[in-house]
Amino acid sequence: MSTPLSLEYPLVLASNSPRRKEILWQAGFDFTVLPADIDESIDASWKLENVPGILAEKKAEVLASSCNNQLILAADTIVVVDGQILNKPADKQEAIRMLQMLSGKAHEVYTGVSLVGPAGVNTQVDVAKVTFRNLLDWEIERYVKGGSSLDKAGAYGVQDFIGMVGISRLEGSFYTVMGLPIHRVYDMLSPYILDGRQSKLAF
Numbered sequence: 381m382s383t384p385l386s387l388e389y390p391l392v393l394a395s396n397s398p399r400r401k402e403i404l405w406q407a408g409f410d411f412t413v414l415p416a417d418i419d420e421s422i423d424a425s426w427k428l429e430n431v432p433g434i435l436a437e438k439k440a441e442v443l444a445s446s447c448n449n450q451l452i453l454a455a456d457t458i459v460v461v462d463g464q465i466l467n468k469p470a471d472k473q474e475a476i477r478m479l480q481m482l483s484g485k486a487h488e489v490y491t492g493v494s495l496v497g498p499a500g501v502n503t504q505v506d507v508a509k510v511t512f513r514n515l516l517d518w519e520i521e522r523y524v525k526g527g528s529s530l531d532k533a534g535a536y537g538v539q540d541f542i543g544m545v546g547i548s549r550l551e552g553s554f555y556t557v558m559g560l561p562i563h564r565v566y567d568m569l570s571p572y573i574l575d576g577r578q579s580k581l582a583f
């Protein structure tokens with residue numbers, strides 16, 4: 381990566397997810413990682429599309445109390461099929477069941493992002509619609525056997541084998557599905573970006 385973007389305050393990514401780290405880094409941000417462990421249980425009164433925003437904000441707030449004058453960024457992803465939330469599978473059997481549910485139809489992926497900084501709290505949710513073609517049993521088994529479905533909402537990674545060969549249509553941002561809607565994150569961070577404030581387009 382070339383020189384990272386300059387920010388007015390240090391940026392902290394409140395996440396355990398290697399994918400979120402990779403996306404934020406590739407977009408040009410320099411940051412430290414400080415995972416926030418919160419109770420991720422969902423209250424039945426919450427509207428489904430609000431869930432990832434509420435959880436992302438909880439993750440950011442939990443760190444913000446001990447990080448003054450810093451920018452705390454957190455995210456949360458849910459997969460929704462036929463009105464039902466699919467979280468991370470508990471084991472390989474559940475991963476197979478989830479992929480069978482997703483096979484041959486469309487579902488939504490909602491990723492919430494929350495930024496807590498000196499200017500206040502900004503929380504947004506981005507949605508993408510993903511369509512899987514009919515997945516063959518051996519393809520599902522091969523993918524799940526490999527082990528990379530277990531730490532992912534809905535038991536798949538858009539960036540993995542099953543996403544690469546099985547997704548026939550994607551409406552929305554690839555990065556929203558992967559766990560961080562970077563176009564939204566960039567927009568949320570832009571008031572704090574120092575680069576370009578005196579832009580002269582001099583090359």
Ligand SMILES: Cc1cn([C@H]2C[C@H](O)[C@@H](COP(=O)(O)OP(=O)(O)OP(=O)(O)O)O2)c(=O)[nH]c1=O
Pocket residue numbers: 394395396397398399400415416455456457458459468489531532533534536537538539543557558559
């Ligand atoms: C649908 C999908 C999810 N995922 C991942 C993104 C998230 O890491 C994970 C959803 O779980 P989350 O609870 O959103 O995140 P996390 O527990 O992994 O990390 P943290 O809370 O510390 O930020 O699934 C993919 O990598 N690719 C995909 O296509």
